[in-house]
Amino acid sequence: MTTGVERPGTAAAVRTPFDVERVRADFPLLGRSMRGKALVYLDTAASSQKPRHVIDAIHRYYETLNANVHRGVYQLSEEATAAYEWGRAMIARYLGAPSPAEVVFVRGTTEAINLVASTFGRRRVAAGDEVLITAMEHHSNIVPWQMLCEEKGARLRVLPINDRGELLLEELAAFLSRRTKLVSVVHASNSLGTINPIKEIVRQAHARGVPVFVDGAQAAPHGPVDVQDLDCDFYAISGHKMFGPTGIGVLFGKRALLDEMPPYQGGGEMIRSVTFEKTTFAPIPMKFEAGTPNIEGAVGLGAAVDYLHQLDWPAVAAHEADLLAYATAQLGTVPGLRFVGTAEHKAPVISFVLDGVHPHDIGTVLDQEGVAVRTGHHCTQPVMDFFGVPATARASFALYNTRDDVDRLLAGLRQVRKVFA
Numbered sequence: 001m002t003t004g005v006e007r008p009g010t011a012a013a014v015r016t017p018f019d020v021e022r023v024r025a026d027f028p029l030l031g032r033s034m035r036g037k038a039l040v041y042l043d044t045a046a047s048s049q050k051p052r053h054v055i056d057a058i059h060r061y062y063e064t065l066n067a068n069v070h071r072g073v074y075q076l077s078e079e080a081t082a083a084y085e086w087g088r089a090m091i092a093r094y095l096g097a098p099s100p101a102e103v104v105f106v107r108g109t110t111e112a113i114n115l116v117a118s119t120f121g122r123r124r125v126a127a128g129d130e131v132l133i134t135a136m137e138h139h140s141n142i143v144p145w146q147m148l149c150e151e152k153g154a155r156l157r158v159l160p161i162n163d164r165g166e167l168l169l170e171e172l173a174a175f176l177s178r179r180t181k182l183v184s185v186v187h188a189s190n191s192l193g194t195i196n197p198i199k200e201i202v203r204q205a206h207a208r209g210v211p212v213f214v215d216g217a218q219a220a221p222h223g224p225v226d227v228q229d230l231d232c233d234f235y236a237i238s239g240h241k242m243f244g245p246t247g248i249g250v251l252f253g254k255r256a257l258l259d260e261m262p263p264y265q266g267g268g269e270m271i272r273s274v275t276f277e278k279t280t281f282a283p284i285p286m287k288f289e290a291g292t293p294n295i296e297g298a299v300g301l302g303a304a305v306d307y308l309h310q311l312d313w314p315a316v317a318a319h320e321a322d323l324l325a326y327a328t329a330q331l332g333t334v335p336g337l338r339f340v341g342t343a344e345h346k347a348p349v350i351s352f353v354l355d356g357v358h359p360h361d362i363g364t365v366l367d368q369e370g371v372a373v374r375t376g377h378h379c380t381q382p383v384m385d386f387f388g389v390p391a392t393a394r395a396s397f398a399l400y401n402t403r404d405d406v407d408r409l410l411a412g413l414r415q416v417r418k419v420f421a
């Protein structure tokens with residue numbers, strides 16, 4: 001059976017050593033100009049650009065495969081189902097999940113967290129219990145737990161960070177109490193760049209019988225994940241941040257937990273049988289996928305992962321580490337620039353403020369120079385409060401960025417300095 005979607009091993013040719021110009025050529029949008037200048041895209045942490053491989057897969061899906069999935073007895077529906085399930089298998093492989101059944105399609109990281117809070121959380125958390133998060137979480141890994149705790153009369157506890165934006169790991173043991181029902185922690189912080197020691201957090205939590213949810217939204221775009229090695233119980237990602245389409249993401253959950261959890265939403269697809277008296281539910285992952293799913297999204301995410309699988313990841317990691325080091329050194333030369341987030345282990349994300357210039361003004365002047373960065377609180381207001389700033393400017397890098405991009409950012413910041421002298 002053909003899915004019309006290229007199979008693993010058929011994406012752009014294997015590239016060793018890493019050739020950033022060839023990678024850039026795979027991303028059509030990077031060829032755009034902005035304000036009359038070649039675009040420098042430094043906002044991948046908000047959303048990534050898409051390789052042609054993904055765009056073509058979605059295009060081909062609609063031209064050759066479009067039908068509803070898991071329903072039709074006719075060939076077209078079977079082919080659409082195969083393409084959808086191929087996407088699941090691809091992402092299961094990227095995450096190192098033991099089985100595609102443990103991979104649930106959702107809208108993104110936000111929905112994955114809400115799903116677990118509404119199902120696992122509602123079932124396991126009672127009055128007086130605790131949910132432990134950290135001081136560097138994205139709002140999407142704060143608010144759903146806050147809502148759950150309010151509903152249940154439970155307590156939300158927050159593991160603090162230091163001035164570099166690193167977790168106070170030495171305090172973790174004290175924060176894991178007899179009442180802790182779940183730890184939910186970000187793998188890589190979107191506003192600070194900090195990469196957290198997930199294995200150690202999981203080890204300590206599991207030693208006390210506490211499951212761990214990992215928000216992988218900012219980690220997965222920087223290389224394949226191994227959920228079995230991390231031994232985390234849940235792992236969430238957003239497709240749009242890892243070169244796939246918007247509106248699709250994944251919740252990985254260990255089978256025993258997903259089996260135990262009640263459904264998130266009711267409707268078609270997620271049932272085994274329905275009468276007015278009683279409904280029985282489909283096995284995982286279908287139990288959590290009510291209604292017609294985002295088929296195009298699954299196909300596109302599968303294609304993104306197919307693309308990523310072809311890359312020489314140690315070389316990509318070296319390239320991204322070089323960009324981070326080079327950008328940190330270059331930006332450090334700008335008078336009055338202060339970094340927010342200087343952890344030892346960082347993803348290629350640089351948040352900063354400039355004395356006397358509001359971050360939004362930095363963003364506006366940089367935009368005039370064709371440089372796209374994010375400014376604001378990055379959905380991490382508690383992080384801004386901790387560092388005593390209302391907002392930061394954030395340059396986030398990905399495999400398709402270059403040292404030239406850093407040079408353009410630096411030139412733009414010198415322009416900011418001139419404008420606000």
Ligand SMILES: Cc1ncc(COP(=O)(O)O)c(C=O)c1O
Pocket residue numbers: 045046107108109110111138140141186188189190215217218238379
């Ligand atoms: C660390 C982190 N967690 C969660 C999210 C939410 O992702 P989404 O909006 O794709 O659901 C983001 C998005 O910026 C993020 O950076």
